Amino acid sequence: MVGQGGRHQRSVRGVLRRLTLWLALSIAALVWIAPLLFMLVGSLKPDARVLPEAGSRWAFIPRAASLDNYRDVFARVPFFVYLSNSAWINGLIVGLGLIVNSLAGYALARLRWRGRRVVLTLVLALLVVPFEAIAVPLFYQFSSIGMRDSFTVQVLPFVAFPLSIYLFYSFFLGLPRELEQSARVDGAGVLRTFWSIIVPNSKPAFASVAIISFLSFWGLYLWPLLMTTGPQVRPLPLAIATFQTLPPLQWGDILAFGVMMVLPVLIMFIAFQSWFVRGVASSGIKG
Amino acid sequence: MKRQPSLPSGNRVEARVAWLLVTPALLGLFLFVALPFVLAVLISLTNLRLGAPLPLEFVGLRQYLRILSDPAFLRALLNNSLFALMVVPVQTALALALALLVNRKLRGMVVFRTLFFMPVVFPLSLVSVVWILIFAPGAHGTMNAVLQWLSFGSWHARDFLRDPHFALPAIMLTSIWQGTGFQMVILLAGLQSIPQQLYDAAQIDGANAWRRFWNITLPQLRNPLTFVVIVTSILSFRVFDQVRVMTQGGPANASTTVIFEAVRSAFDRAEVAQGSAMTVVFFILVLTLTLLLRRVFKQEGEVS
Numbered sequence: 001m002v003g004q005g006g007r008h009q010r011s012v013r014g015v016l017r018r019l020t021l022w023l024a025l026s027i028a029a030l031v032w033i034a035p036l037l038f039m040l041v042g043s044l045k046p047d048a049r050v051l052p053e054a055g056s057r058w059a060f061i062p063r064a065a066s067l068d069n070y071r072d073v074f075a076r077v078p079f080f081v082y083l084s085n086s087a088w089i090n091g092l093i094v095g096l097g098l099i100v101n102s103l104a105g106y107a108l109a110r111l112r113w114r115g116r117r118v119v120l121t122l123v124l125a126l127l128v129v130p131f132e133a134i135a136v137p138l139f140y141q142f143s144s145i146g147m148r149d150s151f152t153v154q155v156l157p158f159v160a161f162p163l164s165i166y167l168f169y170s171f172f173l174g175l176p177r178e179l180e181q182s183a184r185v186d187g188a189g190v191l192r193t194f195w196s197i198i199v200p201n202s203k204p205a206f207a208s209v210a211i212i213s214f215l216s217f218w219g220l221y222l223w224p225l226l227m228t229t230g231p232q233v234r235p236l237p238l239a240i241a242t243f244q245t246l247p248p249l250q251w252g253d254i255l256a257f258g259v260m261m262v263l264p265v266l267i268m269f270i271a272f273q274s275w276f277v278r279g280v281a282s283s284g285i286k287g
Numbered sequence: 288m289k290r291q292p293s294l295p296s297g298n299r300v301e302a303r304v305a306w307l308l309v310t311p312a313l314l315g316l317f318l319f320v321a322l323p324f325v326l327a328v329l330i331s332l333t334n335l336r337l338g339a340p341l342p343l344e345f346v347g348l349r350q351y352l353r354i355l356s357d358p359a360f361l362r363a364l365l366n367n368s369l370f371a372l373m374v375v376p377v378q379t380a381l382a383l384a385l386a387l388l389v390n391r392k393l394r395g396m397v398v399f400r401t402l403f404f405m406p407v408v409f410p411l412s413l414v415s416v417v418w419i420l421i422f423a424p425g426a427h428g429t430m431n432a433v434l435q436w437l438s439f440g441s442w443h444a445r446d447f448l449r450d451p452h453f454a455l456p457a458i459m460l461t462s463i464w465q466g467t468g469f470q471m472v473i474l475l476a477g478l479q480s481i482p483q484q485l486y487d488a489a490q491i492d493g494a495n496a497w498r499r500f501w502n503i504t505l506p507q508l509r510n511p512l513t514f515v516v517i518v519t520s521i522l523s524f525r526v527f528d529q530v531r532v533m534t535q536g537g538p539a540n541a542s543t544t545v546i547f548e549a550v551r552s553a554f555d556r557a558e559v560a561q562g563s564a565m566t567v568v569f570f571i572l573v574l575t576l577t578l579l580l581r582r583v584f585k586q587e588g589e590v591s
Contacts, residue, residue: 104308215407
């Protein structure tokens, strides 16, 4: 009986503790996503009410919502052109990057060749060169061959990515040797072995690298700002910044643009959220 | 090669294939990272200026002397340093606090983790646009209203982004909000890889929660913490998007940054050589900072 009473007491304390934790987390999370709520709620109300209500609770609670701002965005800018530009640019960066960087990572991790150490050192050295440090000459490199205003100029510089090579390299290092040995005994070449043995056993690495490179590049702003002049090839992150300065200043429209531009990414993120978390975590473990 | 005396011809084939596999990546890294980097250094030693009538010549370190006596660039260096000094400790502490919170076992924890991580998938330019509204001037601005409420009405509403004392802190806050989720996830992974036995043993020894945190959690998190501190420090020197969208470096250079100045001089003023010199200084800073921090953290680890 005494034991039961003790357990009862403990469970009460446990419930209380969980309740406190839950309450603390809810408050923290609410404060944390307040700017996002603000964006969503503001996008649903008339432009004239966004700024005057920004300091009241109506900034976060929707009332008399309408989709007028969303309609206005489509009327004012070619939203779907920007969306498809972003999709193409990032699809190509991630897709080509997976191929190019995984092949390099594999050669560095599993093949024996003269020059391996030198190349590996080079990749590690280039890991510390931030893009901003090379943007100025890169701009002139591309301008001098007349490549401004294209998808190519927005994709090419980011395909070979030292961080991706390094992540693939350290993942392949950890794979058991026996995997390849049986295939090699059967007479399969290096490429065949890579494609039919290594790739199917490295899905987590490919997912992580895809997510890391997407998160690194989809928000790019400086580079398209330098390299593009018109809406035909501009990606969303640059388009929203330009839209914000486009008269007449209508905050409702701007916020609606913002909601629409992150919606596809947000859906992807929520659908694959454990992959996102794993991908980001993997970038930190080796670093 | 020592391990097995396999056929030399097979080795030669393997070597050829290896070069084939790394060539696309090497080509990209050479053309779009190494070459422009070398060019940046070379250009910074000339007088290159677009549309200038002067012939191109080698001027040694003159551009560096010029930018190091340029008040705007010095202000930018100061601002980036302040940025790092404020953002690195605050963001790391906040990320650690959130990681500890979401590491607890509770039903629905995935939802909280997702919410805290969410800002990370938002591009900085969009985040900046939204925070312009939050920092709107006047009593009806969100941040002004919140501070007024928290201070029981004693806060005087200000125009954060046009106030020399508040423009840079406003950008810092925006950046912290966007970046913390990323660091939280990295620290969370670190927390989850700490063996439970360490805590069990400490509990038997009668160590309280604070002691357990100080003696087990923090030392065990050394690697992820090092990573987070280094990455955040580097990002503090790379700041550009927020400045360009929110303040244009103003008022009176109060929120300018090294990269913002480099872009301004290379593209707005066509001073290509000067802009290149700024990016070279930026690179040296980032490199030094990385090496220094790595060293500091290693030494601390060896002492304890």
